[in-house]
Amino acid sequence: MKCSQVQKRLSAFQDGELNAQEGQRVSKHLESCLACRERYIEMEKVWQALGDLNEITPEPGFYGELVKKINDSHETRFPAGFQWLFQFFSSPWATSTLLIAGILIGTFLGNILAKSDLFPFQQSQASHSQAAIEVFSLRAFDPVPPGTLGDKYLRMANYGEEGRR
Amino acid sequence: MSRTAEGDGYAFEVLVGRHQTSVLNLIYRYVGDRTKARDLAQEVFIRVWRAAKSYAPKAKFTTWIYRITANVCLNELKSAKGKKLIQLEPEEGRPNSDYQTHLNASQSPEDILVGEESSRQISDALQSLPENQRMALILKRYDNLSYEEIAKIMECSISAVESLLVRAKRNLQEKLIFPEN
Secondary structure: OOHHHHHHHHHHHHOOOOOHHHHHHHHHHHHHOHHHHHHHHHHHHHHHHHOOOOOOOOOOOHHHHHHHHHHHHHHOOOOOOOHHHHHHHHOHHHHHHHHHHHHHHHHHHHHHHHHOOOOOOOHHHHHHOHHHHHHHOHHHHOOOOOOOHHHHHHHHHHHOHHHHO | OHHHHOOOHHHHHHHHHHHHHHHHHHHHHHHOOHHHHHHHHHHHHHHHHHHHHHOOOOOOHHHHHHHHHHHHHHHHHHHOOOOOOOOOOOOOOOOOHHHOOOOOOOOOHHHHHHHHHHHHHHHHHHHOOOHHHHHHHHHHHOOOOOHHHHHHHHOOOHHHHHHHHHHHHHHHHHHHOOOOO
């Protein structure tokens, strides 16, 4: 077996992945070839050094945290086939784009409605009927609307004789 | 696993207990960050729980769970590209908790420091490997899996695994034995 052939299979030899016959041939070559042997020794050194990497142990709350995550994700899970909707709406870009689009559409519709006859709150209509302003103004929601008996009593209480007039 | 698929919480707890250390350590060695490793390990078990019903025992369970783990690791690296994902250096004046692991009580402080330094060097060297070489090497060195099993996990051929390992070992040799190069 040539050195180049052996060196190609050294890694598999080290990992015990060669069949018995090929393994024996590599092993025989290593006994007689110093260069290949040195190469193999270096590989072994690296393999041994990797053993110095410590192992970590799971924290005690690992399982509890996992169960909580599963329960949370179950509650917020979208029906199958609609996950893309969740992914889309959870992106900050999509959210801000939708917000801006909402504002623009709202402004546009507001302008259209203000110019149309459908909307009762416009200035021109209000001038036709003062009552309309009164009805749609905030005063309509007063506990004692103007002109009622309650309003008269309140005026009297506040301004005495002046209010009576 | 079949009991987990039926929604048996106790069976799932047993399953997690049996595999959490190996999954956690595979991820930790791959990403080099303990907190990230814990989160990703939980992500793996969430996927196991969700996929339990559709699980068909074609391969060994460990092969299946390691394949999920490898996918989670690779996805994480993809999504974290551009960000600094791996924190290898501890903050100044503060020991790196990532390396405070299985320390023997009989070890002297010097031994511990030497051990931590050595562990950090190995971790640095591992992180410097390309993604696939790193995964193949970790599965071989720390989980002692055969090329065939690694090939199934990484969804590639056995000869591809061998090639990945040859290159990974050569790269590590340069980092660990001849670091000045």
